[in-house]
Amino acid sequence: MTGRQLRPFVTTLEFEEQEGEEVFLPGEPSRLLDAGKFQKVPYITGINDAEGKGFVTDVLANESIWRDIEASFDRYVPLDLNLQMGSATSIAVGAKIREFYFGNQTLDSRALPSLIKLVTDVRFLLGLHHSLKKRVSNRERQLYVYQFAFDGKLGRSRYLGYNLTSKGASHSDELYYIFSEFEVEVEVSSDSPEMMTLRRMVTLWTNFAKTGDPNGGLDVTWKPITASDSYYLRIDTELSLKVNLEKERLAFWDQLYEEVHKGVYDKD
Known part of the structure; x- marks a missing residue:
């Protein structure tokens, strides 16, 4: 299949007016964030604690894939480091990632739990981390961050054939706790953890839609992130306000990016 058949609708960068219409995305999002060229509006963003679960099912189906991963570990080097896959520098960076x-x-x-963490970080956490730093540096306020960690019966991945042997909330597992999904037929009692989580999620998101502030009606205060305090709301069987989302893992990546930019791994 061609790329167009696989992805009939994708975002494009349009630097000039197209047939008289206003340009919607006039540049790369990361550069627009750097320049502060975005609307400073109340904003909720977040991540699930095991986003990568749904992206490692091929490993479960075929153990030989582990050998392929080992042979080309630099497949997990983030694209925005601009390293040529297979180059000596990329391989050296990949080895550092494997070691961590x-x-x-x-x-x-x-090693599956560690692979899930790695895929979660490369595909989701890093992008969230970098965009948050850019938004905070542009003095954006009312920026609310969450980590969804509830692994319940309404998790969307349960109906997509994802791996369910590892704990944690996979990619899109939070959706059925906010939006109705009539294709899912599962009985949950009114006092179940699933219904408690659903009610909390709906309360938070509807509060935000109405006022730009998710707080109200719950026994926790969701504080926005600031330049000095990296608050986030952890959503599990209980709600809890925490700081420094995945601190150790992001500290590793911050250091790795800095070292790559300094040429520490240059081999070519």
């Missing part, structure tokens, strides 16, 4: 997530561990089914 797996240490001396053999890559097999026992």
